[in-house]
Each structure stands twice: as structure tokens, then as C-alpha cells.
Amino acid sequence: MASSVVRVDLDGKPINPLTICMIGAGGFIGSHLCEKILNETQHKILALDVYNDKIKHLLEPDSLPWAGRIQFHRINIKHDSRLEGLIKMSDLTINLAAICTPADYNTRPLDTIYSNFIDALPVAKYCSENGKRLIHFSTCEVYGKTIGSFLPKDSPLRQDPAYYVLKEDASPCIFGSIEKQRWSYACAKQLIERLVYAEGAENGLEFTIVRPFNWIGPRMDFIPGVDGPSEGVPRVLACFSNALLRREPLKLVDGGESQRTFVYIKDAIEAVLLMIENPSRANGHIFNVGNPNNEVTVRQLAEMMTAVYANVSGEPALEEPTVDVSSKEFYGEGYDDSDKRIPDMTIINRQLGWNPKTSLWDLLDSTLTYQHKTYAEAIKKVMSQPTTS
Numbered sequence: 001m002a003s004s005v006v007r008v009d010l011d012g013k014p015i016n017p018l019t020i021c022m023i024g025a026g027g028f029i030g031s032h033l034c035e036k037i038l039n040e041t042q043h044k045i046l047a048l049d050v051y052n053d054k055i056k057h058l059l060e061p062d063s064l065p066w067a068g069r070i071q072f073h074r075i076n077i078k079h080d081s082r083l084e085g086l087i088k089m090s091d092l093t094i095n096l097a098a099i100c101t102p103a104d105y106n107t108r109p110l111d112t113i114y115s116n117f118i119d120a121l122p123v124a125k126y127c128s129e130n131g132k133r134l135i136h137f138s139t140c141e142v143y144g145k146t147i148g149s150f151l152p153k154d155s156p157l158r159q160d161p162a163y164y165v166l167k168e169d170a171s172p173c174i175f176g177s178i179e180k181q182r183w184s185y186a187c188a189k190q191l192i193e194r195l196v197y198a199e200g201a202e203n204g205l206e207f208t209i210v211r212p213f214n215w216i217g218p219r220m221d222f223i224p225g226v227d228g229p230s231e232g233v234p235r236v237l238a239c240f241s242n243a244l245l246r247r248e249p250l251k252l253v254d255g256g257e258s259q260r261t262f263v264y265i266k267d268a269i270e271a272v273l274l275m276i277e278n279p280s281r282a283n284g285h286i287f288n289v290g291n292p293n294n295e296v297t298v299r300q301l302a303e304m305m306t307a308v309y310a311n312v313s314g315e316p317a318l319e320e321p322t323v324d325v326s327s328k329e330f331y332g333e334g335y336d337d338s339d340k341r342i343p344d345m346t347i348i349n350r351q352l353g354w355n356p357k358t359s360l361w362d363l364l365d366s367t368l369t370y371q372h373k374t375y376a377e378a379i380k381k382v383m384s385q386p387t388t389s
């Protein structure tokens with residue numbers, strides 16, 4: 001529960017309670033951020049989203065300790081005249097709203113570009129015109145591919161961090177050709193970053209840009225056929241969780257060779273709270289937020305999740321726990337991939353003193369325990385129903 005002790009920032013100054021307009025508050029990151037703010041601070045949240053299932057437990061009943069500090073507004077920011085008023089009422093706007101599942105980037109590129117660029121434009125504009133601070137959520141995908149991926153496979157330079165570590169103020173953004181529509185998302189996010197940055201440079205907008213590197217944990221995405229469409233393709237954590245719950249092999253796209261670093265959502269949210277409460281250290285910066293120590297190939301992730309889930313569920317793993325699929329079969333035409341994603345942590349360390357804590361094994365253990373508790377029974381029910389054809 002929020003303590004009555006006065007909170008101080010990293011420079012020892014008292015933090016005044018803020019009103020925060022959080023757009024996309026009903027999503028995975030938003031739900032964890034709302035929980036953290038309500039539990040540990042006195043800030044108020046105007047929570048905007050088209051859905052509120054993931055924050056229902058925070059909204060009802062009125063007797064909750066934070067009653068009155070969170071207000072849900074069911075708003076689609078594409079077309080709702082209330083948006084500007086809500087931004088004006090707040091000290092800070094945090095924009096999380098986006099289409100951000102890779103299965104959509106090449107199959108719904110227009111929706112992806114509109115959601116990540118066009119719909120985010122008025123938010124930046126209203127903040128700038130009304131002198132309000134903005135924390136905008138971008139992505140590690142703006143880096144695209146590493147420079148090293150263009151070197152010959154046996155080049156020793158591939159081992160040199162200069163060719164793969166991703167630095168906010170130095171690394172280039174390297175995307176595939178236009179036919180590779182996978183990059184529609186990364187490109188739209190890059191352009192809105194540039195616009196927010198330019199609003200800062202030309203009109204004095206106080207902004208912070210966050211580049212999350214594969215944040216994972218409970219409430220991420222949906223389990224197809226249980227709390228999302230049966231044909232839907234969520235991000236890898238939910239795809240693999242779904243297969244484990246159904247005792248089906250985990251699908252490895254193009255051999256599962258791509259590498260990712262995964263950070264526990266609860267570690268990452270600590271970084272966001274530091275940005276919220278330390279504007280003088282966070283304004284004008286772009287921050288990588290990830291865990292460089294948790295790097296695996298997607299194949300290794302599948303193996304680790306299989307081992308962790310066997311512990312959690314008490315059921316032995318399948319004899320053949322994975323199966324290879326081509327990206328064309330899995331995502332369709334126009335898919336492409338980031339080869340490797342290691343965040344450089346210099347800037348976030350220097351400005352906010354933040355470091356991730358949780359190992360990949362530990363974060364998978366708590367996340368898969370949650371998945372098992374939340375979905376195992378529901379999956380059994382769904383699987384016992386006769387299929388209609």
C-alpha cells in the first residue's frame with residue numbers, strides 16, 4: 001500500500017503527487033505500471049484504453065486502498081474529442097497505446113502504421129501545445145538488424161560488441177526492404193520518435209522516450225481460444241505458453257536462431273517509475289530498458305520454458321518439445337527478423353542508476369507459475385469440447 005512517508009527523488013527532493021494520463025493503461029505494461037503507481041505512490045491515474053480486463057482488479061470495488069486515485073476512461077484515441085481535455089488535466093502523459101504484435105506488422109501494415117504513427121501524433125501535439133510532459137513508448141525494434149548481421153558468418157568481428165550492442169545515441173536503424181512489411185512497425189515507431197524529439201528541439205516539449213527490450217511477465221498478450229481469438233498469434237511468451245499448456249510442440253520460426261534479451265516486467269517497471277519521478281534526469285533522453293545478461297536464442301528460450309514448465313506443472317515434457325516452421329508458414333509473406341538485441345545500459349545507468357535484477361530462469365518460473373494457475377483449467381475445458389467444423 002502507498003506509504004504516507006514523503007517520497008523523494010534521486011536528488012533527495014520531495015516528489016509532489018502527480019496526475020498521470022496513461023494511454024493504453026489496460027495493456028500488459030500499463031496494468032503493471034498502474035499497480036506499481038497505486039501501491040507505492042500517491043499519484044493519480046487517468047487510465048485510457050478501449051479494454052480494461054487487465055486492470056479490473058484495480059478499478060473495483062470502491063473500498064480498495066487507492067479508491068479515487070484511478071479513473072478509467074474507455075476511449076479509442078483514434079477518434080475521441082475527450083483526449084485533449086484529459087491531457088490538459090494531467091501533469092504527465094504516458095503513451096503506451098499501439099499495435100505491437102509481429103503477426104500484425106506484415107499482415108495489417110496499414111493498421112500498424114496508423115496505430116504507431118498517425119494515432120500517436122495528436123498526443124505529442126497536445127502535450128507540446130499545452131506544455132505537458134510526455135513519456136512515449138517506442139521499441140528496441142527501431143534498431144532493426146545489427147551491423148554484425150551483414151558480416152560473413154565466420155567473421156571474427158561478429159564477436160566484437162561494437163558490431164552488435166545497441167546504443168541509443170550511436171547505433172543506426174537498419175530495416176529491410178519495403179516488401180518486408182515486418183518493418184512497418186519499427187519504421188512508424190522511428191518516425192514518431194523523430195517527431196517527439198523534434199518537438200523537444202523546436203518547441204521545448206519535455207519528453208522521455210522508452211525503448212523496451214522484450215519485457216515479459218504475467219498478463220502479457222492472450223492465450224488463443226481462451227482469452228483471445230483462437231486463430232490469433234501473440235508474442236513469443238504467449239505462443240510458447242499456449243503450446244506448453246496444450247502439450248503441443250513449441251514452434252521455432254526459421255530454426256529459432258534469432259537472439260533476444262528478456263527482462264522481467266517488474267524490473268522494467270521500476271525503471272519507468274524512476275523516469276516518472278525524476279524528470280530533470282529523464283527529460284530529453286531516450287532510454288534502452290532491457291537485461292543484457294538474459295540473452296538466449298529462441299531455441300534456448302523454448303528449451304528453458306519447457307524445463308521450467310515441467311517443474312511448475314509436475315508433468316513431464318514431451319519427447320519432442322519443439323518443431324521447426326518457416327516464417328512464411330507462421331507469419332506469412334513479408335516477415336523478416338531482428339537477429340540480435342543487446343541493450344547498451346550506459347545512459348539509463350548514468351541518469352537513473354537503474355539495473356535489472358531477475359535472471360531468465362527466475363522470471364520464467366514466476367511467469368509460468370502464473371500462466372499455469374490462470375489457464376490450465378480453462379485450456380482443459382476448451383480442449384475437451386468437440387470441435388465444430
Ligand SMILES: NC(=O)c1ccc[n+]([C@@H]2O[C@H](COP(=O)([O-])OP(=O)(O)OC[C@H]3O[C@@H](n4cnc5c(N)ncnc54)[C@H](O)[C@@H]3O)[C@@H](O)[C@H]2O)c1
Binds near residue numbers: 028048051100
Ligand atoms: N512488451 C514489450 O516487450 C514491448 C517491447 C517494445 C515496445 N513496447 C511498446 O510498449 C507499449 C505497450 O506495450 P504492451 O506490451 O503493454 O502492449 P499491449 O498490447 O498489451 O498494450 C497496448 C494497449 O494499448 C491499447 N490501445 C491500442 N490502440 C489504442 C487506441 N487507439 N486507443 C486506446 N487504447 C489503445 C490496447 O487496447 C492495449 O491495451 C507499446 O507502445 C509497444 O509498442 C512493448
Ligand SMILES: O=c1ccn([C@@H]2O[C@H](COP(=O)(O)OP(=O)(O)O[C@H]3OC[C@@H](O)[C@H](O)[C@H]3O)[C@@H](O)[C@H]2O)c(=O)[nH]1
Binds near residue numbers: 260
Ligand atoms: O511461436 C513463436 C513465436 C515467435 N517466435 C520467434 O520468437 C522471436 C521473438 O518474437 P516476439 O513475438 O516476442 O517478437 P519480437 O521480439 O520479434 O518483437 C517484439 O519486440 C519488441 C516489441 O516492440 C514488440 O512487442 C515486438 O515487435 C522472433 O524471432 C520470432 O520469430 C517463434 O520462434 N515461435
